[in-house]
Amino acid sequence: MPVVRVAFATSWLSKAGGGVSVVVEALSRNLADAGLEVSVFGLEDRLWLDGDREAWSGAPARALPVLGPAALGYAPEMARRIIEWAPDVVHLHGLWVHPSRSVLQWSRSTGRPYMISPHGMLGTAALRYSRSKKRLISALYQNAVFASARSIHVTSEQEHEEVREYGLSHPVAIIPNGIVLPSAATRASRNEAVCPYVLSLGRVHPKKGLDRLIIAWKDIELSFPNWHLRIVGPDEVGHTKALRELADNAGLKNVHFEAPVYGDAKYALMRDAEVFVLPTLNDNFALTVAESLACRTPVISTKGAPWHGLDDNRCGWWIDHGIEPLSATLRQAMSLTSEQRHAMGARGAEWVARDFCWPAIAQSLVGVYRWLNNRTAEPPCVRID
Numbered sequence: 001m002p003v004v005r006v007a008f009a010t011s012w013l014s015k016a017g018g019g020v021s022v023v024v025e026a027l028s029r030n031l032a033d034a035g036l037e038v039s040v041f042g043l044e045d046r047l048w049l050d051g052d053r054e055a056w057s058g059a060p061a062r063a064l065p066v067l068g069p070a071a072l073g074y075a076p077e078m079a080r081r082i083i084e085w086a087p088d089v090v091h092l093h094g095l096w097v098h099p100s101r102s103v104l105q106w107s108r109s110t111g112r113p114y115m116i117s118p119h120g121m122l123g124t125a126a127l128r129y130s131r132s133k134k135r136l137i138s139a140l141y142q143n144a145v146f147a148s149a150r151s152i153h154v155t156s157e158q159e160h161e162e163v164r165e166y167g168l169s170h171p172v173a174i175i176p177n178g179i180v181l182p183s184a185a186t187r188a189s190r191n192e193a194v195c196p197y198v199l200s201l202g203r204v205h206p207k208k209g210l211d212r213l214i215i216a217w218k219d220i221e222l223s224f225p226n227w228h229l230r231i232v233g234p235d236e237v238g239h240t241k242a243l244r245e246l247a248d249n250a251g252l253k254n255v256h257f258e259a260p261v262y263g264d265a266k267y268a269l270m271r272d273a274e275v276f277v278l279p280t281l282n283d284n285f286a287l288t289v290a291e292s293l294a295c296r297t298p299v300i301s302t303k304g305a306p307w308h309g310l311d312d313n314r315c316g317w318w319i320d321h322g323i324e325p326l327s328a329t330l331r332q333a334m335s336l337t338s339e340q341r342h343a344m345g346a347r348g349a350e351w352v353a354r355d356f357c358w359p360a361i362a363q364s365l366v367g368v369y370r371w372l373n374n375r376t377a378e379p380p381c382v383r384i385d
Helices: 015-033 046-055 078-085 099-110 131-148 157-166 184-188 210-223 239-249 263-272 287-294 323-335 338-355 358-372
Strands: 005-012 037-043 061-064 089-093 114-117 151-154 172-174 197-201 228-232 255-258 275-278 299-302 316-319
Touching (some): 005 015, 005 099, 015 037, 037 099, 078 099, 089 358, 114 131, 210 239, 239 255, 263 287, 287 299, 299 323, 316 323
Parallel strands (some): 005 089
């Protein structure tokens, strides 16, 4: 069977792309390992030029210059560069920036199909932010991009429901994201000398529910005076300042805000945490949950992320939204012995190694691409309803 040529189109390829760039990097590499021809088209920024380009381990990537405001991601070269590479299929990762329009231009020029991964950007909580920008972009091109897409890729049943609630009736491929497992040495060398801490790691953004976490911590800090809450990640929309003020006004002593970390340093931080907590209002997958489990750390996640398996696999807690459920669950988790928490973490590591390995996930997407290219029948992961 002829090799399928797949182009990925996305926004930032650097760390500024957050979880989307992490997925694009790992998935493109695993698809190339599976025998596809893959090329990645994204946006150039200072982080890319200052080192992220050299650290990139995905399929060959082209980061294109941006004109005008960075938030719009206007890269006028992208459509032409994709057309020149001549893919069979394009996989668009993310919404609300100009690469979406570039993919539409490519498709109209060639008649070839494309699919979209929203990466949680159609969730109710996500849609509340930057409403004016999204309304404008929807009218300019995003609605047309949706209309011409052949399929939507989601990572969970929850995100499938969000796609339908938004009004999209496309065939939907339900395939989870994978994770890059930390090395055995990183997982094994736990630092027992550090003070016990609860970790929340990721973008510091209002939709992450970190204000609720801080208020919940106020309920328990005096009961656990040796424990610390560490909030680690890049600040967005100035939200860190608001959270600091919230913690200061509450008189909290053991809440810390820290700069983002990556690679082995991130995994070490996850490994040494007694509990990882994700208080998010809405996430389509949340890679940090899977990564923490891979580091043998139990997880508390709100039902804003699709991690019901935390309960099913006895490696954490999947809880309702709100301060009271969060406070009660933190108290329960922190009251366990360290050995009990480590046993939960070990079960979580077994689960993610079994169900979230990138090679198997890449193979599922290979089937979707071949179907989009009219080379095979509809694969079992595709939902038409």
